[in-house]
Amino acid sequence: MRTLVTERNFFILLSGVFINGVGGGVYAVSGMLLVLHLSGSVLYSGFAFFGVTLASAMAFLIAPFANYVTYKKGLIVCEILKSALLFSIPLFYLTVGLNVYYVLVLLFAVALLAQFTYPIESTIMPIIVGRDNIVKANSYLHTIREGLDIAFVAGAGILVAVIGPVQAIFITAICHLLSSLSYTFYNFQQPTISKKKESIxxxxxxxxxxxxxxxxxxxxxxxxxxxxxxxxxxxxxxxxxxxxxxxxxxxxxxxxxxxxxxxxxxxxxxxxxxxxxxxxxxxxxxxxxxxxxxxxxxxxxxxxxxxxxxxxxxxxxxxxxxxxxxxxxxxxxxxxxxxxxxxxxxxxxxxxxxxxxxxxxxxxxxxxxxxxxxxxxxxxxxxxxxxxxxxxxxxxxxxxxxxxxxxxxxxxxxxxxx
Structure with a gap:
């Protein structure tokens, strides 16, 4: 495991997991609380979770489009898009005001982007660590992810209580931006994308x-x-x-x-x-x-x-x-x-x-x-x-x-x- 951690691309992957762990923990708490605050009703919380889970159910429709980009480009672009979408929440909050329906659509859009990146992240693992190390690497990452979830979600609850859900989502947006920057340092072999692409x-x-x-x-x-x-x-x-x-x-x-x-x-x-x-x-x-x-x-x-x-x-x-x-x-x-x-x-x-x-x-x-x-x-x-x-x-x-x-x-x- 020590050898894997010192490998450049695996270390970049770990860095992305850590950064997204911070942002994901804050987002998990602040997103649903923001909907509840804006609407004052758990009915809208149901709508929010409906959108997020509907995106997960649509994963089999979204995954094929990952074939149209290189892995590195796909990860970077998706993280930037997530960051831009989330930055719009504090921007609108400070200017024209926030609408609960806009937040619901945004939560759905961010969840859709996540379904695009999941297959890419799963695919690059054997490329980075080699097939002989895939079980150890996956086990290591799983333990880290779960541990980060526990720590950051608990901490995020306190953070949201102190600064508010909108300000907390601003932190999540920054995390996605930092994650996209870290992915620019990947140097593993990228797949060749045919110039003559198949039609959708x-x-x-x-x-x-x-x-x-x-x-x-x-x-x-x-x-x-x-x-x-x-x-x-x-x-x-x-x-x-x-x-x-x-x-x-x-x-x-x-x-x-x-x-x-x-x-x-x-x-x-x-x-x-x-x-x-x-x-x-x-x-x-x-x-x-x-x-x-x-x-x-x-x-x-x-x-x-x-x-x-x-x-x-x-x-x-x-x-x-x-x-x-x-x-x-x-x-x-x-x-x-x-x-x-x-x-x-x-x-x-x-x-x-x-x-x-x-x-x-x-x-x-x-x-x-x-x-x-x-x-x-x-x-x-x-x-x-x-x-x-x-x-x-x-x-x-x-x-x-x-x-x-x-x-x-x-x-x-x-x-x-x-």
Whole structure:
């Protein structure tokens, strides 16, 4: 790892991760709080989260356009665009004033740009560190990212409480600008972009064929059942997350810093889940999911009813199962899917599973504004218990062996999917 850190391009990547960790933590807190302040209603927080999660669900449509630019240029331009968009918020705030609808559109646009950069960042990793070091490098970066999320999100809550959400977003804009400057120092081999570019329609036609092959490949596997399960979890999370800013204000007696503490608690719980995955992977997968998510449901229901300190602790502990299921499912896919199909299967899985979150966001906004933000948090916990019961009632899912022995895909040749 010491050798990797001293390598120029990997160090630049780490610098970008650190800078974006600062800006991302501030943005995660200030963006949703700004919408809540401008609108005075969690309904608009639901609209905001709807836009952000809709962008994630559209990832499979945006990723192909990364083929039209070199990796370095794509990263630099996207970071500059994010910075420019975010700079407009304090600019309008000081001049003509801010409109909540403008902020909603801007949050959606920034999320779309992020979907463009994710595949580039994933692609350049093996180029920078070499395929032999990719596992170590990814593990190292994952730990750093989660650690930064915990530290910076918690700190961002305090920062936003002191200087306000608009001023905090100005800091995020600066971070994206600094990140773009750091990427200019990359010197790894860039892909050659053909001067005779394919038309967008041709590119999308090829991508459609690849996407269909990925869908056909996993049609008779257990993945469709898992997509439904993960979509249901995302639906429940979508109901809860837009209400967290208002929920935190209620629990914290109006202290905006408490929202950052709740987000940090979730990140910390997910990190714990990722760290303990190697210990619990020997447990039968079906049993692990049923037990862990029923516990999550009870903890989050308790979090909605308890005072702020035990509420945050319960919220953190309930997030552990999210980290576990993320690592186990994607590890199983990487192990069992032919290399040429991994990208397509993951794209279909993540995009399809993300569909639940936007609709959950809309429902959460309506429920929170009609009743109280406490209710969606309680309902999310209840949904986790319902999720556990559905797995318990499904013979196939309930009896799944430990993840390394679980046969997610039937034996078949690649030609059958093509």
């Amino acid at each position: 329609s041709d590119l999308l036609a090829v991508y459609k064929i690849d996407l269909k092959a990925g869908i056909d490949y996993m049609r008779n596997s257990l993945i469709p059942k898992m997509i439904v399960s993960i979509a249901f979890i995302n639906l429940a999370m979508g109901i809860m997350i837009p209400n967290l800013p208002a929920f935190a204000l209620i629990k914290g007696g109006g202290n905006e810093a408490v929202y950052g503490f709740y987000l940090a608690a979730m990140s910390f719980g997910i990190l714990i889940g990722a760290l303990v995955t190697s210990k619990v992977k020997e447990v039968r997968f079906g049993r692990l999911i049923i037990i862990s998510f029923s516990i999550t449901g009870m903890l989050w229901m308790g979090s909605s009813l308890l005072p702020v300190v035990p509420s945050i602790v319960f919220f953190c502990l309930g997030s552990i199962s999210i980290g576990i299921i993320n690592i186990l499912i994607f590890s199983a896919i990487q192990q069992q899917v032919e290399t040429s199909f991994v990208g397509r299967v993951v794209t279909v899985l993540t995009s399809a599973a993300s569909i639940g979150a936007p609709f959950g966001a809309l429902a959460g906004g309506i429920i929170g504004s009609t009743l109280t933000p406490v209710v969606p948090v309680f309902l999310c916990g209840l949904a986790m218990i319902i999720f556990s019961v559905t797995w318990l009632c499904s013979t196939i899912l309930r009896k799944l062996p430990k993840i390394e022995e679980a046969k997610l895909f039937p034996d078949k040749r690649i030609e059958e999917a093509l």
